[in-house]
Amino acid sequence: MLFTSIIYFLFLAAVLFLYYLVPVKYRNLFLIAASIWFYTYVKLSYIFIILFIIVSNYYIGILIDQTKTNTTRKNYFYLSLIINLGVLIFFKYWNFLIESLFTLLGWVDLSSPASAPVLDLALPIGLSYYIFQTIGYIIDIHRQTIKAEKNFYHFTLFTLFFPKLLVGPIERASHFLPQLNRRITFDSENLVEGAKRIAWGLFKKLVVADRISIYHTAVVIHSYQESGFTLLFATLLYTFEVYADFSGYTDIALGTARLFGFNLMENFKRPLLARNLSDFWRRWHISLSSWVNDYIFNPLSLKHRDWGVWGVFYALIISFVVIGIWHGASWNYVFFGLLQAGALIYETITRRARKKIAKRMNKSVYNNVSILLTFLFVSFSLIIFQSPTLDQAINIIEGIFSKPGKLFIDKPSTLLFMLIGIGIMMLYDIQEEFRPFRFSFFSNKSWLIQQISYAFLLIYILLAGVFDGGQFIYFAF
Amino acid sequence: MERSNVLEELNKIFIEVFEDESISINENTTTNDIESWDSLNHIQMITAVEKHYKIRFNLNELLNFKNVGDLCRSIEAK
Numbered sequence: 001m002l003f004t005s006i007i008y009f010l011f012l013a014a015v016l017f018l019y020y021l022v023p024v025k026y027r028n029l030f031l032i033a034a035s036i037w038f039y040t041y042v043k044l045s046y047i048f049i050i051l052f053i054i055v056s057n058y059y060i061g062i063l064i065d066q067t068k069t070n071t072t073r074k075n076y077f078y079l080s081l082i083i084n085l086g087v088l089i090f091f092k093y094w095n096f097l098i099e100s101l102f103t104l105l106g107w108v109d110l111s112s113p114a115s116a117p118v119l120d121l122a123l124p125i126g127l128s129y130y131i132f133q134t135i136g137y138i139i140d141i142h143r144q145t146i147k148a149e150k151n152f153y154h155f156t157l158f159t160l161f162f163p164k165l166l167v168g169p170i171e172r173a174s175h176f177l178p179q180l181n182r183r184i185t186f187d188s189e190n191l192v193e194g195a196k197r198i199a200w201g202l203f204k205k206l207v208v209a210d211r212i213s214i215y216h217t218a219v220v221i222h223s224y225q226e227s228g229f230t231l232l233f234a235t236l237l238y239t240f241e242v243y244a245d246f247s248g249y250t251d252i253a254l255g256t257a258r259l260f261g262f263n264l265m266e267n268f269k270r271p272l273l274a275r276n277l278s279d280f281w282r283r284w285h286i287s288l289s290s291w292v293n294d295y296i297f298n299p300l301s302l303k304h305r306d307w308g309v310w311g312v313f314y315a316l317i318i319s320f321v322v323i324g325i326w327h328g329a330s331w332n333y334v335f336f337g338l339l340q341a342g343a344l345i346y347e348t349i350t351r352r353a354r355k356k357i358a359k360r361m362n363k364s365v366y367n368n369v370s371i372l373l374t375f376l377f378v379s380f381s382l383i384i385f386q387s388p389t390l391d392q393a394i395n396i397i398e399g400i401f402s403k404p405g406k407l408f409i410d411k412p413s414t415l416l417f418m419l420i421g422i423g424i425m426m427l428y429d430i431q432e433e434f435r436p437f438r439f440s441f442f443s444n445k446s447w448l449i450q451q452i453s454y455a456f457l458l459i460y461i462l463l464a465g466v467f468d469g470g471q472f473i474y475f476a477f
Numbered sequence: 478m479e480r481s482n483v484l485e486e487l488n489k490i491f492i493e494v495f496e497d498e499s500i501s502i503n504e505n506t507t508t509n510d511i512e513s514w515d516s517l518n519h520i521q522m523i524t525a526v527e528k529h530y531k532i533r534f535n536l537n538e539l540l541n542f543k544n545v546g547d548l549c550r551s552i553e554a555k
Contacts (some may be wrong), residue, residue, distance in 0.1 A: 143540060299536060312520060348517050
């Protein structure tokens with residue numbers, strides 16, 4: 001069920017209405033039922049995988065908590081890791097691993113990739129998100145940062161809560177579970193704020209992302225013939241597209257959760273205004289990057305602190321390769337991760353030098369150039385991220401610098417709509433980040449101006465939105 | 478070992494590792510309070526502290542430090 005479909009809003013309206021009618025003590029149970037229905041809407045069998053993960057980790061979590069001996073605790077911990085990673089690797093990475101293995105064997109003439117026993121497995125929805133969330137939960141118990149959740153229904157809702165099933169955020173037990181224990185009273189502010197968030201998300205997804213997607217897809221399909229300018233333009237637009245797409249969908253998720261009185265963690269913090277790549281990764285897909293930071297980067301870099309800088313470099317490479325392949329089972333994601341690690345290593349090494357340059361330059365010039373350079377680097381990385389093969393990525397990059405010709409625009413209205421959409425989205429972010437304007441529309445003190453602003457937003461969504469089914473990029477993870 | 482001594486000695490280490498003369502830490506100082514605190518100099522700071530007090534933190538302790546106060550308590554316990 002896509003977040004931008006009519007059926008989703010019908011579902012949401014029904015669930016919301018019933019939720020506030022149901023007696024308070026049955027509300028969590030009701031949400032579980034609604035979430036199960038939501039999840040099985042696409043395919044029934046996937047529910048068994050997530051239920052298996054829930055039940056096994058619920059019990060293992062409690063076992064770890066109740067056991068005193070360290071070795072036994074560790075063994076339970078490893079058991080949960082084997083289960084969680086086993087399921088993830090099996091459904092997501094089997095084909096990739098087996099094909100790579102057979103390609104390797106093919107190089108030494110022992111076999112051929114064609115004879116690799118691949119499985120025709122579709123990826124269960126939200127697998128990468130809930131597996132990572134569950135692993136984080138178990139690690140937190142093992143580190144004694146939290147206690148295991150004894151309430152089975154609370155733990156089930158933590159994993160299965162439908163707003164975050166499709167695209168995250170990857171929640172933390174310490175952030176979400178306490179919210180299940182508080183008494184839910186009806187607060188109209190939740191409905192208002194939730195609706196506003198959803199409206200903004202719909203704008204980003206339908207008006208900004210899906211519009212750019214039409215243009216970008218057309219350019220990529222013909223990338224071998226397009227001019228350098230067109231390729232560059234499409235590349236830069238694509239960065240706005242991915243941001244609008246993913247953050248828009250996330251806004252709908254967070255807005256939906258808010259309607260029910262839940263606060264999910266923020267996943268984006270104006271990433272396109274980042275001043276360097278480390279800053280970028282603290283602002284983009286925050287639930288994933290902070291997960292990797294807390295459960296992979298920190299432990300690794302601290303464990304190898306005797307290696308000095310090399311320990312940090314090692315931890316960076318592992319962390320970003322994980323971030324890369326979290327997105328998918330293919331080599332372009334691995335390269336994407338390595339590229340991020342490489343750039344961050346560069347930033348680490350050059351920190352002092354860059355600080356000296358900053359002191360000598362005008363502050364706002366330095367900041368603006370930094371933002372621009374970071375944006376360019378991210379755009380360049382995304383070429384690799386979105387190209388199924390390295391060849392295609394290289395082709396586009398080469399093309400940017402070599403292919404002559406004019407910028408391709410099919411209609412002036414295409415360009416106009418894309419730029420207006422991006423403009424509105426970025427003005428909002430710039431205002432939130434730097435507060436240059438004293439007047440704001442969506443958070444204006446006057447209630448009337450706020451309402452009119454949102455009304456205009458909705459009208460603009462209806463006028464300029466793409467309604468014939470864009471897919472969502474992060475759906476496939 | 479008195480808390481104020483520990484804080485004083487830590488402050489010297491912080492100033493050196495983070496290359497910032499203006500640093501003045503207290504028990505509640507966290508990574509958010511010092512601008513140049515990043516993952517690399519965090520490692521350097523930890524190894525400098527371990528060297529100075531001739532101690533070794535275990536991984537669990539390190540991962541659970543939330544502020545300078547936690548760091549102090551851990552040092553004093555050793």
